[in-house]
Amino acid sequence: MRIVYFIFFLLNSFLLMAQSSTPILVSYELVRTYTKEALQQKWKEQGVPQAVAPVRYSIDVYEIIYRTKWHDGSTIQASGLYFVPIDTTKEERMPMVCYHHGTQIKRDRKVRLGGEQAICVGFAADGYLVARPDYIGLGKGEKKHLYHHVPTQSGASMDLLRAIKELNPRIGVVQNDLLFATGYSQGGHATMGFHKTVQEAYSDEFKITASAPMSGAYDLAGVQEETMFKEYSHPGYLPYLFFSFQEVYGFYENISEIFKAPYDTILPPLYKGKHSMGYINRLIPSVPKDVIRPEVVEQYLANDDFPFKKALRENSVHDWKPEQPVLLCYCQADEQVSYKNSLVAYEQMKANGSELVRIKHVNKHLGHNDCAMFAVMHTKMFFDSFRKGSKKGNAGPLTKRFLIGIGKSSVAKKAKKRRRLRAKALATQE
Structure with a gap:
């Protein structure tokens, strides 16, 4: 009997040690609620058609503090936001989107209905759970941000998803089997690195349904390197x-x-x-x-x-073979992240034998910031197609694409006019 107790003690001790070394939820706080009516009014004011971005739910926004790993393997704290549709039925299971934000250098992060948080709200308003990591060193996290460092960016995302898995039963949320990943600019690079890292080392734990990296610097040592010299x-x-x-x-x-x-x-x-x-x-x-x-x-x-x-x-993420669907979105007039990053990634993945990667040239006239909203719309239609049963994803309903095309044409005209005025002003100065 003593041997049995001793074995039980050893097993219990091992489990406790394993749990203590695993990044887990530290704390969570409900920091904002957006009602369906308020969101519908906001979309109306901004001219966003309900046909393109439906608002079906109110949303609770939680701030989460959780444990993750610093680059040397030590345990530190990081933060993130969690957007949760709230007026759902108890039986409703919802898909998860892990959204990776673009370059941020200021540590502070407010909760607001604007910028990339509005993208997260847009997904959540249509029935997606949305995890938005601050990455390491931003928000309320410890240490400093490690810009474009694949291991810590990916680790922060996986650990936030682990913390959310622990949180969901406490707040009555049930997640289904669909897991999507997307992000814009630095978030595009982070998304690609996250998908690559999960596939190569964590596929037993995370089952990615599809990813949509948008306008990311995937080829840091090649295409994006050119920006250093001009x-x-x-x-x-x-x-x-x-x-x-x-x-x-x-x-x-x-x-x-x-x-x-x-x-x-x-x-x-x-x-x-x-x-x-x-x-x-x-x-x-x-x-x-x-x-x-x-x-x-x-x-x-x-x-x-x-x-x-x-x-x-080492931190370039264009050369691998995705085993789940990938949609690459970009705009040719992007002045911050060369559109060639997407072309190089697409061509390399195809050369590596992937049959699940597709590419979307959003618009040839839109710059980096203007491109984002439309790239997100194409991404959401891509993700929506999996919710409707697609296995490889598709471009979405023709009606929605037509409405998005009208919006793109209008914004592109304004962008071209701004560029002409800037060029004229520069010529005058010279």
């Missing part, structure tokens, strides 16, 4: 990558070995999470490489094994 709308992205990868890989002992004066002293305080990317962009040269020491640039160009270049390759 006039670029967002030169602040490059130091963000350097600071993040320096934290993980430890290229140099001192940051002044990377950045030339005066940027070796100007830049570090700007990336503490209190300034916007727009503010940073205005303080540094428009050609990103011009903040870097010339000898570092020369080494980067001459040596394929240069540490930063190797880090970019």
Whole structure:
């Protein structure tokens, strides 16, 4: 009998240790409720047709604090938002969307009906559960954000989904078997990395139904690398990558070995999470490489094994073979993320033998920000098709696509007019 008790003790101790090392829910708080009527009114004010973005539910928004892993394997806390349709039947099982947001450098994150949170609300209003990780180091999380670092981005997403799985019984939510992943800009890269990571290492735990990465820098060491050496709308992205990868890989002992004066002293305080990317962009040269020491640039160009270049390759996410459907959305006039990222990813995945990847050129005239809303609409129609029984996904109803096309044409005309006016103003200045 003593042996039986001893074995039971060992098993129990093992289970407790396993649980203590597993990232779990720390806390949750209901922080906002959007009523169906208020959302319908908001959509009406913004000219969003109910036929394109139906509002069928009110929504509760929870802020979640949970445990995840820092790049060295230690346990830290991260945060995220959870959007839950609330006026459902008790028996209703809902699909899950893991939404990955775009580049954010300010640590603080408010809960508001705007920006990419409005995208999450749009999904939830039509019956999707939506998990929105802040990533590591943003929101109310610990440490610093590791920009475009695939392992921690993917880990933050998986651990939020694990925390939500623990939370759902407490708030009376039942999830079905459909799991989608999407995101825009950095979120496109994070989505692709999440899907790739799950397929390669966590497919026993997570069953992805489909993903839709949108306008992401998938080929960091190839296509997106070109932005370093020419006039670029967002030169602040490059130091963000350097600071993040320096934290993980430890290229140099001192940051002044990377950045030339005066940027070796100007830049570090700007990336503490209190300034916007727009503010940073205005303080540094428009050609990103011009903040870097010339000898570092020369080494980067001459040596394929240069540490930063190797880090970019390691965190590129275009070269793999998806085993679940993938929809890549992009706009050709994107000034922040080269549309060629999507083309390269699509062609490489097809070359690797994937028959489940498809590509959607949303519009040739829309820039990065304007492209987002329409890319999301195509993504939602793609996801909706799985809810209706499709196995590989489709483009959605013709009527919806027609209405979206009208909206795209209107916004594209305004975008072209803005570009003409900017070009005329620049010509006048010269």
